[in-house]
Amino acid sequence: MNFAATLRIALLALRVNKMRSALTMLGIIIGVAAVIVMIAVGGGAQARVEEQIRSLGSNIIMVLSGSMTSGGARGGIGSQPTIFEDDAYAIGREIEEIQAAAPTLRGNGQVVFGNSNWSTVFYGITPDYLDVREWAVVEGRGFEPAEMNGAGKVALIGQTVARNLFGDASPIDQVIRVRKVPLTIIGVLDRKGQSMTGQDQDDILLMPISTARKRVLGAAMAKSRSVSSIMVKVRQGQDMSMADQRMRELLRQRHRLQAGQDDDFFVRNLSEILQAQEASSKVMALLLAAVASVSLLVGGIGIMNIMLVSVTERTREIGLRMAVGARGRDILTQFLVEAVTLSLIGGAIGILLGVGGAMAVAELAGWRTELSAASIVLAAGFAGAVGVFFGYYPARKASRLLPIEALRYE
Template sequence: MLGIIIGVAAVIIMISVGQGASKRISDQISSMGSNLLMIYPGASAGPMRGGTGSVNTLTLEDAEAIGELPLVANSVPELSTSGNVQYGNQTWTSTVDGTTPEMQEIKQWTLISGSFFTGEDVANTGMVAVIGSTVAENLFSSGIDPVGEKITINKLGFTVIGVLDSKGAAMMGQDQDDMIYVPITTVQTRMVGSKNVRTINVQAETENSMTYVQSNIEELLRQRHRIADAAENDFNVRNLTSVLEAMETATGTMTMLLASIAAVSLLVGGIGIMNIMLVSVTERTKEIGLRMAVGATESNIRNQFLVESLVLCLAGGFAGILLGAVGASLISKFAGWNTYVTFYSILLSAGFSALIGIFFGYYPAKKASGMDPIEALRFEK
């Protein structure tokens, strides 16, 4: 049974680690917004070539034009810069992200206190800021509500009007709460001195319309940027749904690989049970002969040994399930990994252990049922 216990526990733990990683990736991409397309500036061409984002080709007007396309729910530009933030004698370095009020809607952010800035703040290059929970913790003492307080960012005065609820780490490990959001026009005119934007977030009305919206965006931007038919785009459109599907496929493959490696323990355990049952058949030869002599049929003997093998495997399987669930919980607690024990993994392990009991128990059971009763009664150890 020990081989089955270890094998089942290993399979459950490996699957739970893989499922946990997949769920974390899915949650992180979902937290970036639903039905979301992200547009980045393109790569630079010529002798000094650069990668994606090396040339600023997107503008606030591009974002406004995209917002007028069919089936586009929101079009939200972003322009980020680094900011040295000060409140009283407390200082902090954070990322300042210029955007529009629709950002809160597409990201589905909630606020601990205060409110997000408005379209009027964007139009008037308002000196207002919405801060993440990490910024609030490092600038303000406990008990102080940041809303209404004055802070300076790169020596410019801002009024805090809202504090966002915690969002945790992003896909690449960045702290999503170490951010300050201000009107994009304020960043453009007073902090960066640029009319361009670094990213445009486009939310489609439905998931099914994302391909159609993406095609329309590419056609519109090529027209606005006057790109010749044979020339490459000076922008990149990324579909987060496609990214999610690719990552889920990769984590699913890794999960199955880990589970397959762990399943070797189940195979070894099954061979061990077959050997033990063969020894049991030899040890109980006279018992088998006696049962046959008083009327037991071959099927009676075969079923007896099959049931014994099946019970051993199922008992080991259930013990392995408990051990695997506890092991996954301990890994999550002490190693900090996300683990997620699914009903699918439990059902797979229980079914696999039963299958092994039947498969590896059949040969000893067949051997026992095929004995000659007279020879069995004469058998001496």
């Protein structure tokens, strides 16, 4: 018996009981659609986390100004300026695992251009900062060495600042005032989007660290060499915890801390937090897919149920087919193909519904979804496997009927 003939018989049998076939398929349709939507939602969450890791810059360790204990009261992070520009240069120079260490000086204030103004965060930076954060200048240019060393009155701005002060006009070569200091905008930074804590990373203004220290932050800062934080980028492929360890040792040594004395700085390994988040989102995605697979399994049991009913109903037909020469395996193939056809048609409709559903979730709930070809192939393959697995038992039952008993069946 050739395959085309078998398929034709299967389609005919499914058409005879349209309503029943449709309801049986519904189980598979819902199962496949659920698997696809859930994988898309899980994938979307994962992609978001990965994007945050990328936007932060990979392999980042933050060193923050620590607390100093005075008279038994321990201050919080940044309560005392305890890290200095030279600490950053020493880290970059002496620890081989580290690619770059960028000291930053943080402040905030009103930025004024003409008659519009905007409150933002500004950072005094060294050229290493853009390298560490893997941040590109999309319009204009970066800082020149002369501007870095000479406290040049220049600034780079983020997309949000650019939009709020200049609208659609080009900000390049415009002069703005930050805390009354006039700075010329020389470039606009690439879009970074939201950080993992929901902050707008594009709401930012960068200037040379010397400019921030000597011109913007005021007299108290001008004499100091302290910085708000140091952003450290570990070389690709190097062990983060090893770099972390060696950096702590170096800073303790430079700050002349005795054994047993607390660190006077904080080290935050941000990508570790993100990696933990990524791992949890992976587990979440897996869990969603597992729950969806259960519905596919239930759909499969529906197929088995209906195929068993169908075999019983068509006992005389089976007997006749055997009488005119069908062998056991011809009958087995016939019912198996019927079950697989049922599940594959259901699977195909489920794929369409799942893709549509994922798009609807993205559109209506505003969740990010990530449709992957792999998940569609997986769902289709799973649907086919369900058909074979749950169709086999009824088909075998049919193939083992004895012809005379099947013919006599009322």
